[in-house]
Every structure is written in C-alpha cells, then in structure tokens.
Amino acid sequence: MKSFLQTGLLVLFSFFLSLQITFSQAWVSRHNLSPAQYQAAFDDYVKDGYRLSTVSGYTCSGQERYIALWEKKAGPEWAARHGLSSQDYQAAFDDFTKKGFRLTHVSGYGVGSQAKFAAIWQKTSGAAWAARHNLTAAQYQKAFDDFSKQGYRLLHVSGYVVNNIEYFAGIWEKSAGNAYVARHNLTASQYQQAFNDYTKQGYALKTVSGYTKNGTNLYAAIWEKIASPLWAARHGVSNGNYQYVFDNMYYQGYKPTYVNAYSSGNSCEYNAIWTNTNMKGSDIAAIDEAVNQYMSSQSVKGLSIAICKNGRLVFAKGYGYADAASGEEMSPDQPLRIMSISKPVTSVGVMTLMDQHKISLDKPVFGPNSILGSKYATPAGKEKLNKITVRQLLTHTSGLRSCNGESVFWDQNKTADDAMNVLLNASDLITTDTSDKYIYSNTNFFILARIIEQVSGQSYENYIRSSVLTKCGIGNTMYVGAASGNAKAGEATYVPMDKMNLQLWAGFGGWVARPIDLLKFLNRVDGASIPSDVLTTPTHTTMVTGTALNNGYGCGWIVSGSLQNHNGCFDGTRSFLVELGNGLSYSVIVNNNPSNDGCGWTMKSAIEAGLSKVSGYPTYDLF
Incomplete structure (x- = not known):
C-alpha cells in the first residue's frame, strides 16, 4: 500500500442506501438499478430538471448495477455516460474535451473481466486539469507524485478491480487550495483509523471509493482541511442494511452528497457522505447521548424514536439493531x-x-x-x-x-x-x-x-x-x-x-407500528387545530377526561390536563407515545427487555431529559 500527502480537494465517500424521498424535492438518490432501470430513471429525472451529481457502477451478485444521486439545481451544460468500455470511454472523453467539457466525475468498475466506466462532464472553463484511468497502483502513485510536483491537486479518485488487479481513475486540477490528504489501498481497519485521525485534525472526507481484491475490501479516499457544515460518512454498509442507513440519515436532516458502491464477495457494499444544514450537531448529540446512555445502562439492543414539533415530523432515528443476531440495523421505517x-x-x-x-x-x-x-x-x-x-x-x-x-x-x-x-x-x-x-x-x-x-x-x-x-x-x-x-x-x-x-x-396489545405512525396518529387525535383532528372537540374532551377513581386516566389514555400519553410493556418490547406540550411530542419503542425498566418509565425520563437540551428543530415536515 502506498499513500500520499498534499494540498488538494475532492468530494466522494462510502454510502448506504437509495430512496426516492427528498428535502423540498431538491435531490433524489437511487440504488441497485439495472442498466435499463438506471437509464429510465436518468431520463425521467432529467426531464424534471434534475442534474446528475454522482454515479457509481458496480456489480451485485454478478449483476451490473448503478447507484446515483441527482440534484435539482441550475448549472452549466452537462453530459453523462455509463456502461462504457475503456475504448468507448476514451473516445467519449476526447470528444467532450474537444467541445469544451471538463470531466467532473468518473466511476470505474469491473464487470466480468472487463473494465467499464460511468462519467459526468460539465461545459465550464477554469484552471488546467488532467484525468487518467486504468492506472495500476504503481502508475497511480507515480501520476499523483508527478501532478503534485506540477502544482496539480487531486479532485477525485475511483478505485476498481478487474481480473483481481486494482486500477485507479483520477481527476486533477492545477490550482491552489486547502490542505488535503489522499490515501489508497487501505483495508477497512486502516481506512477507519485514517478517517478517525484526519477527522480529529479538522479534515472533512470528500471522496471514498471501495473495491475488493483477493476477498479483501479496500478503500481509496480524499480528505480536505476545510470548514464544512455538519457531515457524516459510512463505509462498507452491507446490501441488506443500505436502505436502513439511508433512512436513518434522511430522518435526521442529512442530505447525501456522494454515493459509491462496489462488489464484495457474492454481494455488494456501499459508501456515502452526507451533510446536514437542518439540525445543529449539538442538538443531535443531545438526543444521541440520552438514547445511547439508556441503551447501555439497560442492555437494550435496538431502539427507534420519532419526534414531532407543532404537527411536523422533525426527527426520527433507529439505534442499534432491529435484529442483533443477523446484524440488521434499526431504522425509523421498521415497524x-x-x-x-x-x-x-x-x-x-x-x-x-x-x-x-x-x-x-x-x-x-x-x-x-x-x-x-x-x-x-x-x-x-x-x-x-x-x-x-x-x-x-x-x-x-x-x-x-x-x-x-x-x-x-x-x-x-x-x-x-x-x-x-x-x-x-x-x-x-x-x-x-x-x-x-x-x-x-x-x-x-x-x-x-x-x-x-x-x-x-x-x-x-x-x-x-x-x-x-x-x-x-x-x-x-x-x-x-x-x-x-x-x-x-x-x-x-x-x-x-x-x-x-x-x-x-x-x-389491547396487538398492534405493530413505527414511531412515525404513532405520531401521525397522535397528531390527529390530540385536540390541536393543526393538523385537524379526526374526532370532534366534544368527543376529544370526553376521551381525555379522567374519572373520580383515577383522574390521570381517561378513555384509553393516560392524561395530564389535555395532554395525552400511553406506554406499552411486555416481553421483548417497551414503548411510549407522549404529548409533552408546547407542540412537542415523541414516540419511542425498543425491541428487547431492558435490564431494569419494568414498563418503560426510566426510558421516558431518559428521553425527555435529552429532549430538554435540544435548542430547536427544523421547520420542515418529514411525514
């Protein structure tokens, strides 16, 4: 393995999941698309005004697949191609270059014994740039060293394996910039260590590309020392967990900025990078700390939570495992x-x-x-x-x-x-x-x-x-x-x-639901005008009025004034649905017996202690 250290930039990363839900319809991510499905999706999104920002070709269980990210934004003229052989890619590269297009993204991937390429070009002017593909590890290292001496910085790298030989494709630009670090041929543990080290030093991950050689997953990545909004990254996410990871990030207010996938054994794995301009890191940390401390102290394996503010879903997240035995991660979308x-x-x-x-x-x-x-x-x-x-x-x-x-x-x-x-x-x-x-x-x-x-x-x-x-x-x-x-x-x-x-x-106890569903339910039966209730006001008043024998229990609800809540507890689960007041409500469910929390009241206290530290919530509605 060789590594390089220089001053440069790029955006790529390891990612998990694709989903067709968006913040204000500003972006769309899809994964596990066949070539025909990818072309159809591409055509549809382009017609709707979306621009392709990332595409990664890969194989999963031997089948050619694509993961991609589109964004609805203005920009210069652009073009994209996929499924190109080395020869066809070179021809397309030469043709677009002659027409004034610059290569902004390239994904190399092996299909059988052949290298294929997917790429994006934009018609823009700027500093001198260069691109190389089908470089062996030694050739890539030499190209990096040579370009660095000439004042070029690495913007993008894609690692891929064909016939059990790793190759690299890269894009360089002749420009000054922030300090950056590029590494390649890192094992998973080496990559994690590098990620931790560079993050502590103030670097943000810009690109991560996965590839597999001799049964070992390897990574090539670029970090840049730059002020960045709140960001997060995952690598080596299994095919089975990809959607769950994506859902988790979405419901915390994160937007994917780069996605990558690669063949791994008989399946495939995903890498991704997200940024978050919707919630403060300290607010997410307050919720995370409360949940993680409760789970740790009570030996809870999996927990799912959702939070509403003024009738809007503003946060949801799964922690731990929906199935610890199989390694299936918890997400907000698992009932x-x-x-x-x-x-x-x-x-x-x-x-x-x-x-x-x-x-x-x-x-x-x-x-x-x-x-x-x-x-x-x-x-x-x-x-x-x-x-x-x-x-x-x-x-x-x-x-x-x-x-x-x-x-x-x-x-x-x-x-x-x-x-x-x-x-x-x-x-x-x-x-x-x-x-x-x-x-x-x-x-x-x-x-x-x-x-x-x-x-x-x-x-x-x-x-x-x-x-x-x-x-x-x-x-x-x-x-x-x-x-x-x-x-x-x-x-x-x-x-x-x-x-x-x-x-x-x-x-009395047989329903199955997501916390998100329970908040939708509570929103429409809580007596608030927004959103409108499915019950009349007199009926709601009757429902939340206690009796002389128990002023704290109405008709099927634990009540405190006009506020409603209820818990659930039995072997294998604890749950709470709570209206806190001031427009805030939440629901939380765990899927194993806590060590010392009979009916979830300790969980309720822990969650509410965490929520009390949150300074504010986004204005969007994720329902």
Whole structure:
C-alpha cells in the first residue's frame, strides 16, 4: 500500500442506501438499478430538471448495477455516460474535451473481466486539469507524485478491480487550495483509523471509493482541511442494511452528497457522505447521548424514536439493531410491537363510532338490550356483567380483571369467540362492582374490540384502518400482528420472542407500528387545530377526561390536563407515545427487555431529559 500527502480537494465517500424521498424535492438518490432501470430513471429525472451529481457502477451478485444521486439545481451544460468500455470511454472523453467539457466525475468498475466506466462532464472553463484511468497502483502513485510536483491537486479518485488487479481513475486540477490528504489501498481497519485521525485534525472526507481484491475490501479516499457544515460518512454498509442507513440519515436532516458502491464477495457494499444544514450537531448529540446512555445502562439492543414539533415530523432515528443476531440495523421505517399503546387506538375507534352516532358510552355491554347481549349471553350468576357500560371499559372501571395469560390468547388457531367464551366463564373474571375501583385491565379492551366489530359490521382491524388510520395518513406500516406471534416481513425481531396470538391481543396489545405512525396518529387525535383532528372537540374532551377513581386516566389514555400519553410493556418490547406540550411530542419503542425498566418509565425520563437540551428543530415536515 502506498499513500500520499498534499494540498488538494475532492468530494466522494462510502454510502448506504437509495430512496426516492427528498428535502423540498431538491435531490433524489437511487440504488441497485439495472442498466435499463438506471437509464429510465436518468431520463425521467432529467426531464424534471434534475442534474446528475454522482454515479457509481458496480456489480451485485454478478449483476451490473448503478447507484446515483441527482440534484435539482441550475448549472452549466452537462453530459453523462455509463456502461462504457475503456475504448468507448476514451473516445467519449476526447470528444467532450474537444467541445469544451471538463470531466467532473468518473466511476470505474469491473464487470466480468472487463473494465467499464460511468462519467459526468460539465461545459465550464477554469484552471488546467488532467484525468487518467486504468492506472495500476504503481502508475497511480507515480501520476499523483508527478501532478503534485506540477502544482496539480487531486479532485477525485475511483478505485476498481478487474481480473483481481486494482486500477485507479483520477481527476486533477492545477490550482491552489486547502490542505488535503489522499490515501489508497487501505483495508477497512486502516481506512477507519485514517478517517478517525484526519477527522480529529479538522479534515472533512470528500471522496471514498471501495473495491475488493483477493476477498479483501479496500478503500481509496480524499480528505480536505476545510470548514464544512455538519457531515457524516459510512463505509462498507452491507446490501441488506443500505436502505436502513439511508433512512436513518434522511430522518435526521442529512442530505447525501456522494454515493459509491462496489462488489464484495457474492454481494455488494456501499459508501456515502452526507451533510446536514437542518439540525445543529449539538442538538443531535443531545438526543444521541440520552438514547445511547439508556441503551447501555439497560442492555437494550435496538431502539427507534420519532419526534414531532407543532404537527411536523422533525426527527426520527433507529439505534442499534432491529435484529442483533443477523446484524440488521434499526431504522425509523421498521415497524415494532407497541403493546398497550394499542389501547388508545381502540379508544379512538370507539370514539369515532360515537361521532358517527352509532354508539353511546353509557350503553350496557352485556345483557338485555345491550350491545353484545345477543351474541354473548351473560352466564348464570354473573349478572354484574349487565351493569358494565362502554365508558367503564374505556376507563378501566368495569370491575373486570385483566386477561392475556389464558392459553386461548396464545393459540393461533383460536378465534375471538373462543377467547370471549373462556373469559365469560372464568370464575374470577369479576373482581369488584362497576365503578368501585380503577383496575387496569386488558379484558376491557378485548371486549371493546368486539364492540367495534358488532357496531360497525366490520372486522376490528378493517374498521380501525378505514375509519381511523387512513384518515390519519397511516399506511400499511401499522397493522395487527400475526396470529402465530411471528414477526412479519420487514418487522423488527424481539428478545424474547414471545408468540402470542396478536390477532386476539389486537384491541389491547396487538398492534405493530413505527414511531412515525404513532405520531401521525397522535397528531390527529390530540385536540390541536393543526393538523385537524379526526374526532370532534366534544368527543376529544370526553376521551381525555379522567374519572373520580383515577383522574390521570381517561378513555384509553393516560392524561395530564389535555395532554395525552400511553406506554406499552411486555416481553421483548417497551414503548411510549407522549404529548409533552408546547407542540412537542415523541414516540419511542425498543425491541428487547431492558435490564431494569419494568414498563418503560426510566426510558421516558431518559428521553425527555435529552429532549430538554435540544435548542430547536427544523421547520420542515418529514411525514
């Protein structure tokens, strides 16, 4: 391995992910595109006024692929080509140079036993410049040394391997500038060490190119000593984690400035660089420190959080792992079990029926002329059931003990009717007369789910989706979990992985959601005028009003004045959905048992201590 030290500049880096979401539609990033898909995307974005700023060719599982970044901005005339052989690339280079274009970016990559190239040119004037490609490591080092002696600085480098030989393509410009450092043929550990060292010395990463030789991933990079906005970089991100990393950066306000991908073994890996002009580094650090300290002290493996300000999603991030065993990273877009936050969801479903004039909260649930009496007969000796109203179920003042320990709730083959019959015939179901005592009870919300079905004529989940979630702008990332208790595709895993019948738990603990989804939900049921609520004002007031038996619990919500929150806790997960006041709210979920945080209250305190140190939030909305 050889290295060089000089004064020069460039922007490239190792990156993870592609997604078609943008800040003000100013940029678009795509990855894993076949040549045809890349050409189609290129054509579409150019028609929409986007300019290609970065493109990297690579192979993944033996297939030619592209990752690219487009930006919607004005600029000089430009041109781009991809999939060029060495001969075709040289011809294109010569032709564009004659027409007054300067090469601004080149990506070399091996496809089979052939070198291919993707490149970008701009029609601009400026200092003298030069470019070389298909240089061996020795030739590249010599070119670097020679150009440096002549006053040229390295702007861009691309490393690639063909027939197990590493080659380099570079762009130089004859100009003075800030101090810079360029290194190549660095192993992953050497690159990480160099990254750490140069960052401490005030250098910003401008370019990183990955390539693999003899089964070892290598890196070529350029750092520049320059004042820079908040920035971050990742390298060697696996194909499976690429989207998760990209999502994480996006929801923190970062914008990708350079993307790169390369073949690695039987798959591919990604490098990237981002900058952030939307949030202060100190504010992100305040959130990170609070979360990381909690996770470390409680042995939490994975955590996902989202934050809203005045109805706008301003921050979301996944920490640790969605699946620690496989190394799958957590991101804001992976749904997790929310357990008892399902109760507020059920409550809003009932309140929606009330707004539709289909139900009264003071209507009896069981017995003659009741909601469920015609379907579920009151067992002999349990006439106290006939006194229970919908309101008492919502406020946990029904006198019924809690369920979920019964075997019926853990059997994927059992139905809601099976579970209801088990409960109604249980000798210990009724613990006290109605309205004698506040008793937090899952049974109440299991029954409420049956009420929703009986009154609406739909399944519980279908009614909630059509009458609540869709109105809140929530899609299929929020759903009732599987009857088998297994995690669905795309869902995080849990430790321990208890396998309850989540279809039966639905009303009191069976929903799965992203923190982002929960904030969308809270925004539309919090009584605030922006965004508008899906409930009427009188109904919302009823929902958040406590009882004489517990002034801090309304209808399915923990309440403090008009502020709403709820937690969820069970094996393998803890969750909180919190309205803090002053327009700030957040949701947080973890996917394993904390070592000493029974129902997440320590997590709540830790998060809020961190949020109290944040000086401000962006004005955009990431929903």
